[in-house]
Amino acid sequence: MTALLGGNGAGKTTTIAMILGLTMPTSGTVTVLGAEMPRQRYQVLHRMNFESPYVDMPMRLTVRQNLTVFAGIYGVEDVQGRIMTLAEELNLIEFLDRPSGKLSSGQKTRVSLAKALLNHPEVLLLDEPTASLDPDTADWVRGRLERYRFEQGATVLLASHNMSEVERLCERVIMLKKGRVEDDDSPQQLLARYGRRTLEEVFLDVARGRREKQEAAQ
């Protein structure tokens, strides 16, 4: 699992959008599962999925209807069986026939996660998946993501502002600043290199350019 870290406007969402083929890079190429994005996107989009609390599902449709539609789009076999499995795993059974627009933030995130897991994606992209969740629900979502990663051996790319979440989940961290990769290493290596105790302190060093200032002073 890899984390994309960076301040607002650093380019996390744009990077995810390029990987999904939603926007075209101004230079360079993006290759996912051997396909060049966005040119060859239809070779791989059925093997990928995305979850973000900032992307809505149609609000008038019930959770079951939304999941049925997306299962059809992603070519899921045994649609109702898959929906029931996910509903049990993500504690959605009691909300299945409720309109998506009438769910709480936490419930919406779980539904959105169910949509993202419908097709057993080999590449799962998550944009701040625990934003606006209470600590208990956020912890529960993290546990579910860890389990999915372990069971499916999927590649997960996570954009987050939550440093403890990144430390817990990710074995690789890519630090972005103004659209460029500022650093790229494991959390342990980053802590050692920056001489910090937490990723949050490393993040602040990168965001405020402290390291460059120190290097310039030397």
Added chain:
Amino acid sequence: MSARLQAQQNFSLRRVGAMVLRYWYLLRSSWPRLLELIYWPTVQVLTWGLIQIYVAQHSGFFARAGATLIGAMLLWEILFRGQLGFSISFLEEMWARNLGNLMISPLRPAEFISALMIMSLIRLAIGMVPVFFMAMAFFGFNVYELGFGFVAFFVNLILTSWAIGILVSGLLLRHGMGAESLAWTLTFLILPLSCVYYPVAVLPEWLQPVAWALPPTYVFEGLRAMLTDRVFRADLMLGALALNAVYFGAAVFAFLRLMESARRQGTLMQGAD
């Protein structure tokens, strides 16, 4: 290449079906949406039906011309409602902020467009079938008298409506909700030039070639020939079909180009964050 992978990469009726199901769920969950489908066509048929009754009370040419009014109005509604049915289904994705979900899914543009065309037909059937029966019951407009002519009129008008709907959807993808008003108004741009309620000969001579460049003009001229002279003008219908093929192809090309432009400009992302 596995059969499943092959199926994922080709045009998929299942994905089209999933999208139609999505719009059907939405439509049946909302009575205002259903009511809106039938409300305006009903108001229109009542207005024009009563005008026709008034005109028919006079003898001579105006009585004969009056008979074409309600027919022209009904055909115009097919064109306008067909386009609206297409565009509103597309707009539903923008209103629901669901476009991002669709654009990162395996749904192909051709499948998306096919689903919107099917929904245009479903919405049209819900709105127009009762209105046609009303026109038959109260105003003596018998659609069965038009026979095959009606099928030819319908096919040509629905093709034009889809071409406009596809173009509007492309502009919405590229320019976002700022282009929403086009969905409601673009078809009206061709209303005066399509000669819905009057013959092409009424237009100034320099404007007539412009009118003949529009497929609906052929349909409305054909309707007048059928109702006043009892003649089915196959030549007009073939002319309309040829123009529709050109416009439909051009609209699909424009849609794809606008989508790629939106991808380059990053405007597709607006639906995703």
